Amino acid sequence: MELLAPAGSLAALKAAIDEGANAVYLGFKNDTNARHFAGLNFSDRQLDQGVNYAHQRKAHVHVALNTFAHPNRSQVWFDAVKKAHDIGADVLIASNISVLDYAATHFPDLELHLSVQASATNAAAINFFKPFGIKRVVLPRVLSYQQVANLKQDTDLDLEVFAYGSLCIMAEGRCYLSSYMTGESPNTVGACSPAKFVRWEETDQGLESRLNHVLIDRFTDDEKVGYPTLCKGRFNVDGKLSHALEEPTSLNTMGLLPKLHDLGICSLKIEGRQRSPAYTRQVTRVWRQAIDSVMRNPSGFKEEQSWQQQLIMLSEGSQTTLGAYERNWQ
Amino acid sequence: MELSLGNIQFFWSKQDVFDFYDQAKSSLADTVYLGESVCSKRRELRLEDWLSIAKELKQHGKKVVLSSMALLEAKSELAVLKKVCNNGELIVEANDFGAVDLLSSQNLSFVAGAALNIYNQHDLKYLYNKGMSRWVMPVELSKDWLSNIHHELTQMDLVNKFEIEVYGYGYLPLAYAARCFTARSEDRQKDDCALCCINYPQGLEVDSQEGDKLFRINGIQTLSGKPQNLINDLPSMENLVDIVRISPSSKESLAWLTLFQQNVSGHAPISLDGYCNGYWHKIEGMASVS
Numbered sequence: 001m002e003l004l005a006p007a008g009s010l011a012a013l014k015a016a017i018d019e020g021a022n023a024v025y026l027g028f029k030n031d032t033n034a035r036h037f038a039g040l041n042f043s044d045r046q047l048d049q050g051v052n053y054a055h056q057r058k059a060h061v062h063v064a065l066n067t068f069a070h071p072n073r074s075q076v077w078f079d080a081v082k083k084a085h086d087i088g089a090d091v092l093i094a095s096n097i098s099v100l101d102y103a104a105t106h107f108p109d110l111e112l113h114l115s116v117q118a119s120a121t122n123a124a125a126i127n128f129f130k131p132f133g134i135k136r137v138v139l140p141r142v143l144s145y146q147q148v149a150n151l152k153q154d155t156d157l158d159l160e161v162f163a164y165g166s167l168c169i170m171a172e173g174r175c176y177l178s179s180y181m182t183g184e185s186p187n188t189v190g191a192c193s194p195a196k197f198v199r200w201e202e203t204d205q206g207l208e209s210r211l212n213h214v215l216i217d218r219f220t221d222d223e224k225v226g227y228p229t230l231c232k233g234r235f236n237v238d239g240k241l242s243h244a245l246e247e248p249t250s251l252n253t254m255g256l257l258p259k260l261h262d263l264g265i266c267s268l269k270i271e272g273r274q275r276s277p278a279y280t281r282q283v284t285r286v287w288r289q290a291i292d293s294v295m296r297n298p299s300g301f302k303e304e305q306s307w308q309q310q311l312i313m314l315s316e317g318s319q320t321t322l323g324a325y326e327r328n329w330q
Numbered sequence: 331m332e333l334s335l336g337n338i339q340f341f342w343s344k345q346d347v348f349d350f351y352d353q354a355k356s357s358l359a360d361t362v363y364l365g366e367s368v369c370s371k372r373r374e375l376r377l378e379d380w381l382s383i384a385k386e387l388k389q390h391g392k393k394v395v396l397s398s399m400a401l402l403e404a405k406s407e408l409a410v411l412k413k414v415c416n417n418g419e420l421i422v423e424a425n426d427f428g429a430v431d432l433l434s435s436q437n438l439s440f441v442a443g444a445a446l447n448i449y450n451q452h453d454l455k456y457l458y459n460k461g462m463s464r465w466v467m468p469v470e471l472s473k474d475w476l477s478n479i480h481h482e483l484t485q486m487d488l489v490n491k492f493e494i495e496v497y498g499y500g501y502l503p504l505a506y507a508a509r510c511f512t513a514r515s516e517d518r519q520k521d522d523c524a525l526c527c528i529n530y531p532q533g534l535e536v537d538s539q540e541g542d543k544l545f546r547i548n549g550i551q552t553l554s555g556k557p558q559n560l561i562n563d564l565p566s567m568e569n570l571v572d573i574v575r576i577s578p579s580s581k582e583s584l585a586w587l588t589l590f591q592q593n594v595s596g597h598a599p600i601s602l603d604g605y606c607n608g609y610w611h612k613i614e615g616m617a618s619v620s
Contacts, residue, residue: 068449071478098452119447122402124411124428142508147403154405170505170552171401173447176470177504177545180554180615183608185470187447212614215538231505235544236537237515244536244547245511324508330520 001261001268003291004062004160005284008035008273010046014053015281020288023060025093026050027273032080034066034117035273036190047087055088062091066115067190069098078102085110093138095119095173100132108133113160116140117173117186121147123154136160136266142171145256145325149263158266164283165271166316167251167323169231177230182212193229209233224248226317248317254290254308256325258301261294279314286310331567331594332360333587334495336577337367337397337423339503340548341527344374350581351383355390358587361573362387365397365414367425367445369510369549370407371525377413384420400425400445401506401550421463434460444468444497445506451482454492464493466575469502472612473563476570493572498560499586500577501533501546501553502615511547520550532579544616554615559605561589562620565596566610 005016007024016024027033029041042050054061063084069077077099084092085107092110094100095117103110113136120126121140129137136158139148152159170177178192179185186192197212207219209228216233219225226232226248235244251271253260260268268291270283286307294301312318323329335354338347354362364380364387366372384394398414399407408428415422415432424430425443433440441464442448442457454465467476476494483489513523515534527533533548536555543555557579560567567574576586592598608617 068447069452071450071475071482074450074452095447096449096453097447097456098450101452101456117447118427120427122408122426122428124408124431125402125426128427128431142401142506143403144508150405169509170507174400174445175505176468176502176615177552179470179609180502180504181544183612183614187449187468188470214542214544215540218539234539236539236541237534237547240515241539244515245507245552246509327521328519330509 001291001295002266003284003287004267004269005280006165006270006273006275007050007280008040008275009277010042010050011277012273012280013050015277016284017054017057017059019281019284021059021284023062023090023267024050024054025062025064025269025273027064027066028080028083030076030080031188031190032065032067032077034064034186034190036067037195037274040274051088060090061088062093062113063087063089064093064115065099066093066095066117068096068187070188074098081107081110100129100134104132111135113138115173116162119171119173121171123151126151126155126157130157138269140172141168141251142324144327144330145259148265148325152263152265160267160269161253161260161265162251162271163253163260163268163287164311165250167246167249167321169246169323181214181230193227198228224317247319249319249321250315250317251323252311252315252320253322253325254303254311255322257290257294257303258298261298282310283314331564331571332573333358333590334361334363334573334575335359335584335587336497336500336575337363337365338578339368339501339551339553340531340533340579341369341372341525342374342531343528344379346531347375348383350578351387353581353584355387355392357584358591359392359576361393361395363395363397363423364420367397367400367443368506368551369527370399370404370410371523372527372549374528377417381417381419394420395423395441396420397423397443398425398429400443400503402426402428403508423466430457430460437461439463441466441495445503451479451486451488454479454483455486455488458488458492462492464495464573466495466497469497469504469558470609470615473566473570473610474612480570494570495573495575496560496567496571497558498564498574498576498590500557500575500583501579502558502609503551503553504545504615505552507550507552510550511552512549515547554606556604556606556616558607558609558615559600559602560607560610561586561593562596562599562602563607563610564590564594
């Protein structure tokens with residue numbers, strides 16, 4: 001079972017590998033990358049250094065090319081495929097038909113993983129993408145544990161699941177809430193609720209967070225303040241003010257680890273390329289210990305209290321959830 | 331330019347659905363989409379019911395397409411999808427690549443729905459070769475984006491090989507989730523939803539604390555808070571768009587087919603108060619450009 005850690009920067013990549021990640025995933029500094037944020041990602045020189053650092057330590061590098069090629073600039077995406085190949089990446093993670101097709105045709109030796117952004121949630125959808133020579137599917141965070149287990153039986157491809165990190169509540173790749181409010185979405189620009197649209201205002205009613213002028217939330221002095229990701233705001237539905245879509249919370253599947261291991265899930269992905277190298281270091285350390293423990297003794301796995309405490313501290317809103325894995329959440 | 335009536339995205343009673351299509355028979359729609367695309371638990375109508383409605387619509391000169399589910403998670407949902415794809419009478423609108431796989435593997439032509447991630451001419455060429463006869467553009471794309479695609483399709487000699495359809499009127503489907511937001515609004519879990527979305531035939535409004543209409547929840551689906559209305563943009567669709575879709579939220583939606591028809595050339599524009607059209611103009615979807 002692979003531990004796959006986020007590398008939003010060279011420092012994060014080194015931290016992840018030092019703490020025992022089997023592989024890291026990263027992206028380029030442009031809109032081919034669904035984490036296209038200012039100050040993140042790798043220059044060409046950093047890419048070389050990163051790949052060398054990983055390979056010297058027998059870790060793999062996955063390049064995420066997980067947005068959708070624009071019609072007038074599709075060559076940018078194809079060039080990015082070539083670049084992933086040329087820097088010696090072990091894996092390309094892609095979601096767009098045109099990108100998968102280009103990679104399969106031009107670089108048949110480059111291992112392909114189907115990105116979560118492709119939104120493949122069932123065996124038939126996976127079959128659609130099979131002709132590109134996909135080796136692994138990254139499952140969207142909308143499936144219950146039982147559905148993941150069923151899918152494992154119904155496909156011969158390897159399955160990777162999200163283990164920990166920020167929780168997208170919508171089927172990935174099929175959410176336009178961000179572009180509805182800002183004009184920019186994960187699919188087209190590589191960003192959700194982009195920072196350049198965020199405003200904070202101290203008012204008599206409390207601290208207000210806005211996204212493109214829309215009030216997302218309002219916090220009193222004793223409340224924990226969160227980034228205005230638009231699906232995690234407090235809104236009115238039927239006269240009731242609540243986190244109508246989702247609370248600020250992080251996904252944490254530690255409680256499911258033995259079951260995911262038994263199921264034969266090949267890789268556990270940690271979300272968080274937009275987080276600091278310190279976050280990557282701490283989360284990777286905890287999950288390395290947990291995975292080592294479950295691999296040593298799957299039936300006797302016990303979650304250590306200190307792991308839980310550390311993960312809670314790193315979580316959004318200091319709370320975690322099993323998300324859609326648990327049907328009660330749905 | 332033709333007009334289509336999209337499938338009903340909300341959950342209506344069987345009687346309301348039959349009444350609606352009874353009126354739709356005499357509407358100006360050239361094509362009518364039928365079927366459930368949001369939640370597999372909505373079973374007021376069975377496949378046979380949809381097929382019988384289709385039969386009547388066809389008798390009134392309508393072309394009919396059967397829409398399929400966007401988010402398929404359970405094995406049982408895949409089994410239903412197979413039945414829809416194998417209905418034997420109607421062309422299917424695929425809203426998940428699973429449906430594309432089931433249809434193309436039987437050499438059945440299909441409509442590529444707006445819930446499929448298709449963003450460029452290469453994707454379109456791939457799907458055209460798989461049997462796509464019509465593409466419904468993802469709702470977040472603009473006229474500019476479509477023009478760029480059109481330009482590239484021309485170079486590839488693919489123009490007019492398949493039809494292009496755009497959402498013209500109605501609440502825009504923006505997202506699909508595992509969670510049922512309607513059930514959540516009633517403090518219910520999805521497995522114990524009591525099909526409560528039948529009580530909200532136009533969904534439930536999600537408003538900001540300042541009263542802005544942001545979204546509309548409809549089971550596991552999140553729609554735009556305001557209906558999109560491209561009626562005044564119809565002249566800009568000439569030579570780009572073959573079919574404009576009216577996505578219904580009530581019987582009154584049928585009147586928009588007439589209004590759209592009257593304004594195809596821009597002679598009967600309408601005030602856009604309360605609507606949005608930003609996506610078509612390459613800005614935030616919620617905006618309204620006059």
